Amino acid sequence: xxxxxxxxxxxxxxxxxxxxxxxxxxxxxxxxxxxxxxxxxxxxxxxxxxxxxxxxxxxxxxxxxxxxxxxxxxxxxxxxxxxxxxxxxxxxxxxxxxxxxxxxxxxxxxxxxxxxxxxxxxxxxxxxxxxxxxxxxxxxxxxxxxxxxxxxxxxxxxxxxxxxxxxxxxxxxxxxxxxxxxxxxxxxxxxxxxxxxxxxxxxxxxxxxxxxxxxxxxxxxxxxxxxxxxxxxxxxxxxxxxxxxxxxxxxxxxxxxxxxxxxxxxxxxxxxxxxxxxxxxxxxxxxxxxxxxxxxxxxxxxxxxxxxxxxxxxxxxxxxxxxxxxxxxxxxxxxxxxxxxxxxxxxxxxxxxxxxxxxxxxxxxxxxxxxxxxxxxxxxxxxxxxxxxxxxxxxxxxxxxxxxxxxxxxxxxxxxxxxxxxxxxxxxx
Amino acid sequence: xxxxxxxxxxxxxxxxxxxxxxxxxxxxxxxxxxxxxxxxxxxxxxxxxxxxxxxxxxxxxxxxxxxxxxxxxxxxxxxxxxxxxxxxxxxxxxxxxxxxxxxxxxxxxxxxxxxxxxxxxxxxxxxxxxxxxxxxxxxxxxxxxxxxxxxxxxxxxxxxxxxxxxxxxxxxxxxxxxxxxxxxxxxxxxxxxxxxxxxxxxxxxxxxxxxxxxxxxxxxxxxxxxxxxxxxxxxxxxxxxxxxxxxxxxxxxxxxxxxxxxxxxxxxxxxxxxxxxxxxxxxxxxxxxxxxxxxxxxxxxxxxxxxxxxxxxxxxxxxxxxxxxxxxxxxxxxxxxxxxxxxxxxxxxxxxxxxxxxxxxxxxxxxxxxxxxxxxxxxxxxxxxxxxxxxxxxxxxxxxxxxxxxxxxxxxxxxxxxxxxxxxxxxxxxxxxxxxxxxxxxxxxxxxxxxxxxxxxxxxxxxxxxxxxxxxxxxxxxxxxxxxxxxxxxxxxxxxxxxxxxxxxxxxxxxxxxxxxxxxxxxxxxxxxxxxxxx
Numbered sequence: 001x002x003x004x005x006x007x008x009x010x011x012x013x014x015x016x017x018x019x020x021x022x023x024x025x026x027x028x029x030x031x032x033x034x035x036x037x038x039x040x041x042x043x044x045x046x047x048x049x050x051x052x053x054x055x056x057x058x059x060x061x062x063x064x065x066x067x068x069x070x071x072x073x074x075x076x077x078x079x080x081x082x083x084x085x086x087x088x089x090x091x092x093x094x095x096x097x098x099x100x101x102x103x104x105x106x107x108x109x110x111x112x113x114x115x116x117x118x119x120x121x122x123x124x125x126x127x128x129x130x131x132x133x134x135x136x137x138x139x140x141x142x143x144x145x146x147x148x149x150x151x152x153x154x155x156x157x158x159x160x161x162x163x164x165x166x167x168x169x170x171x172x173x174x175x176x177x178x179x180x181x182x183x184x185x186x187x188x189x190x191x192x193x194x195x196x197x198x199x200x201x202x203x204x205x206x207x208x209x210x211x212x213x214x215x216x217x218x219x220x221x222x223x224x225x226x227x228x229x230x231x232x233x234x235x236x237x238x239x240x241x242x243x244x245x246x247x248x249x250x251x252x253x254x255x256x257x258x259x260x261x262x263x264x265x266x267x268x269x270x271x272x273x274x275x276x277x278x279x280x281x282x283x284x285x286x287x288x289x290x291x292x293x294x295x296x297x298x299x300x301x302x303x304x305x306x307x308x309x310x311x312x313x314x315x316x317x318x319x320x321x322x323x324x325x326x327x328x329x330x331x332x333x334x335x336x337x338x339x340x341x342x343x344x345x346x347x348x349x350x351x352x353x354x355x356x357x358x359x360x361x362x363x364x365x366x367x368x369x370x371x372x373x374x375x376x377x378x379x380x381x382x383x384x385x386x387x388x389x390x391x392x393x394x395x396x397x398x399x400x401x402x403x404x405x406x407x408x409x410x411x412x413x414x415x416x417x418x419x420x421x422x423x424x425x426x427x428x429x
Numbered sequence: 430x431x432x433x434x435x436x437x438x439x440x441x442x443x444x445x446x447x448x449x450x451x452x453x454x455x456x457x458x459x460x461x462x463x464x465x466x467x468x469x470x471x472x473x474x475x476x477x478x479x480x481x482x483x484x485x486x487x488x489x490x491x492x493x494x495x496x497x498x499x500x501x502x503x504x505x506x507x508x509x510x511x512x513x514x515x516x517x518x519x520x521x522x523x524x525x526x527x528x529x530x531x532x533x534x535x536x537x538x539x540x541x542x543x544x545x546x547x548x549x550x551x552x553x554x555x556x557x558x559x560x561x562x563x564x565x566x567x568x569x570x571x572x573x574x575x576x577x578x579x580x581x582x583x584x585x586x587x588x589x590x591x592x593x594x595x596x597x598x599x600x601x602x603x604x605x606x607x608x609x610x611x612x613x614x615x616x617x618x619x620x621x622x623x624x625x626x627x628x629x630x631x632x633x634x635x636x637x638x639x640x641x642x643x644x645x646x647x648x649x650x651x652x653x654x655x656x657x658x659x660x661x662x663x664x665x666x667x668x669x670x671x672x673x674x675x676x677x678x679x680x681x682x683x684x685x686x687x688x689x690x691x692x693x694x695x696x697x698x699x700x701x702x703x704x705x706x707x708x709x710x711x712x713x714x715x716x717x718x719x720x721x722x723x724x725x726x727x728x729x730x731x732x733x734x735x736x737x738x739x740x741x742x743x744x745x746x747x748x749x750x751x752x753x754x755x756x757x758x759x760x761x762x763x764x765x766x767x768x769x770x771x772x773x774x775x776x777x778x779x780x781x782x783x784x785x786x787x788x789x790x791x792x793x794x795x796x797x798x799x800x801x802x803x804x805x806x807x808x809x810x811x812x813x814x815x816x817x818x819x820x821x822x823x824x825x826x827x828x829x830x831x832x833x834x835x836x837x838x839x840x841x842x843x844x845x846x847x848x849x850x851x852x853x854x855x856x857x858x859x860x861x862x863x864x865x866x867x868x869x870x871x872x873x874x875x876x877x878x879x880x881x882x883x884x885x886x887x888x889x890x891x892x893x894x895x896x897x898x899x900x901x902x903x904x905x906x907x908x909x910x911x912x913x914x915x916x917x918x919x920x921x922x923x924x925x926x927x928x929x930x931x932x933x934x935x936x937x938x939x940x941x942x943x944x945x946x947x948x949x950x951x952x953x954x955x956x957x958x959x960x961x962x963x964x
Binding site: 061062063064065066067069070071072074075076077078079080082084127128129130131132133134137185186187188189194197208209210232233234235282329330331332336 | 477528537581627685690939945946950
């Protein structure tokens with residue numbers, strides 16, 4: 001890094017206050033058992049400019065590619081990646097505030113946390129237009145904010161004798177936003193992706209791609225004669241790829257040593273992009289390519305321009321000229337339009353069910369060397385409920401790998417999450 | 430006493446420590462030395478590498494042009510279903526290589542220009558880079574129209590460059606070439622500046638040849654600009670060519686290709702075989718069109734000599750041919766023999782020979798002498814006195830085309846005048862009365878232009894289809910009609926809505942739309958013509 005950017009300062013502070021200890025009238029309260037109010041503020045610095053494939057800490061300067069073995073000896077051409085000559089450490093400042101509480105002698109407990117962090121200068125390799133002469137740019141991105149709420153609430157309606165039932169849930173709201181970029185950029189490809197972008201002023205990250213030309217009501221404009229969409233536009237923002245809402249619901253029912261528990265998850269307000277979709281359509285193996293029996297059909301939710309009245313008229317009768325291979329394999333009519341393959345990532349999932357039995361100590365009394373024994377069976381990813389628009393796959397898996405920032409793409413080339421069942425016997429000696 | 434000693438000792442340790450830290454700070458905290466790649470270079474190391482890349486990327490334009498101009502069609506045994514060379518169903522994802530390859534090489538040329546501007550020592554490198562930049566920008570403008578020129582190639586200094594008007598870019602290219610020529614004239618034989626020397630893998634450091642080649646490029650630009658908004662400008666600019674004249678030799682880039690490693694001539698490597706003997710990417714899946722055959726086999730013109738120099742088994746009549754877009758009963762390639770290789774022997778046993786695909790180590794032809802002659806012929810036809818009259822240049826163009834084909838990979842000496850004249854005479858006799866061969870038989874200016882462009886089209890057959898395609902767009906020659914295999918080169922599966930069922934331009938790549946808000950929008954591949962395309 002440039003000499004001026006080689007040191008940084010990162011302080012942090014946390015405070016908490018426990019009213020149930022501080023105030024006598026709360027100490028004896030029959031409603032509130034425990035309460036804690038907390039707040040924290042922190043600033044963290046981080047230098048993260050490269051990885052093992054692009055040269056890691058060596059990637060602080062632009063490089064040249066070499067050619068050898070020709071008549072003129074060794075030659076060099078500038079590499080396609082620009083490197084900012086003023087790379088800075090990434091600084092994340094954040095504050096959070098929350099409250100933890102337990103009520104009615106442990107019948108209810110919960111926690112609420114609000115957080116707001118702002119990262120400036122995250123070092124990323126951004127895509128840049130080739131007309132600059134280059135394809136990528138390693139730079140500090142600007143400011144990315146992350147705001148959200150984390151809540152959890154559990155209560156125990158039954159706690160009688162050998163029976164105990166706990167129900168609860170947690171809800172998280174998260175909103176990432178790209179506030180600014182450096183160098184007058186308004187848009188960058190995330191981790192070299194040509195589909196997942198950061199757009200200033202928008203949720204981060206977003207899918208950007210082509211979409212049909214639409215009328216002011218959002219209907220696809222079709223040609224009055226051919227019934228085909230009249231065209232497409234490039235560079236449209238088609239949705240954010242990280243769920244804003246996450247909800248988890250869990251329960252635990254126990255009777256003596258027997259415990260039955262489960263966890264449901266819900267995620268919403270985000271989209272995914274399937275790169276495999278066009279392949280399915282091209283080969284005719286997708287369900288959607290057979291909706292209309294490969295016959296002429298009226299393009300759904302479409303309109304045409306009526307030049308006589310100068311308005312867009314809902315299209316209920318003009319069918320596409322060819323509803324078979326001529327339409328579904330055509331890149332300009334269908335398969336190269338990104339928006340056709342962007343789908344809601346919402347789902348409900350039965351994430352886990354488990355049943356366990358802890359052997360009563362009376363059974364083990366004669367086996368001196370075993371102190372306790374538990375037998376359990378569990379299954380994960382048991383069921384998933386997805387909206388109809390998702391014809392592709394479990395949105396939980398990402399083509400670019402779990403550690404890439406460019407989440408939101410699914411493709412043919414990765415294995416989806418699997419459902420699995422397991423059993424456990426644990427013995428304590 | 431001991432206390433003082435101790436104090437002194439302590440103090441000195443502190444001093445020494447402070448001093449030591451100070452002195453080693455620079456190396457300790459300095460930037461990590463990149464041990465994997467170079468982080469700086471110099472023009473004499475970049476120039477040969479980028480010229481080499483230019484020769485490699487030439488194949489991108491060559492292959493595109495060979496499809497578009499009717500030189501090649503699909504071979505049997507390969508599925509081309511949905512190919513955009515069949516349907517012309519182009520969008521922002523089609524033919525992106527034409528755009529990206531140019532800007533990739535322009536990055537290197539611009540590096541030379543930027544790093545040597547004002548550095549007198551490297552003025553010759555600067556001039557050559559500017560000529561090559563102009564060469565590439567014309568290629569871009571001819572397919573894309575407006576492109577970033579004044580703000581392009583600026584790296585971090587401008588990450589969203591504006592698009593300049595295509596005609597304005599064209600004029601800037603001429604200005605740039607003129608300035609480069611001036612520098613080459615002034616410093617070409619100077620001992621003060623760094624010579625091009627072996628870094629120049631085109632002309633081996635011959636500055637005069639660079640001047641002449643620059644005039645060739647300028648002539649190509651002005652010829653294209655004759656119609657449309659730059660017509661008046663072009664007419665006057667035709668009078669500004671430098672005294673050195675034009676380069677009437679075959680211009681090749683030869684970085685010293687190697688037959689035994691992945692450093693072969695790119696044309697051979699793509700259309701014949703790799704250095705290990707495996708088939709080149711296009712070797713088996715592309716064969717000549719019936720259309721182009723009609724210029725040799727007597728359907729339109731008779732030219733058995735050049736036909737046999739270009740095509741495998743031409744004389745025997747067994748060269749596989751097809752109409753573009755036809756997918757029934759298509760001939761496969763003659764196993765092991767690309768249609769444009771006339772030697773005997775396959776893969777690693779293929780000897781060097783004459784014709785198009787001559788040798789693994791031949792220089793890559795980027796501008797044949799024939800093209801220059803036909804450009805000069807057209808200039809003369811239009812009243813610009815540059816070098817000789819139209820008829821002489823026309824004949825010289827035909828002879829130069831034959832001359833290139835008769836060369837082998839190793840022996841690049843020209844045929845004797847007697848041999849060339851004999852060929853021309855035989856060609857004219859075989860096509861007696863046909864003005865496309867006998868220039869004097871043409872009676873109107875339109876016929877003369879048709880003859881010049883058609884002969885240029887023949888000379889560019891599997892030499893530079895990209896240029897032939899641009900000239901078709903400009904002039905409409907060679908003339909096409911209907912849907913017959915020898916009356917048109919348009920794909921049978923064309924979905925183009927234009928009158929001749931051909932596209933007029935390519936569309937900017939998706940990545941450019943996604944990343945640069947300044948890209949022109951609302952373009953059609955069938956109607957948004959380049960400014961010089963007025964017919």
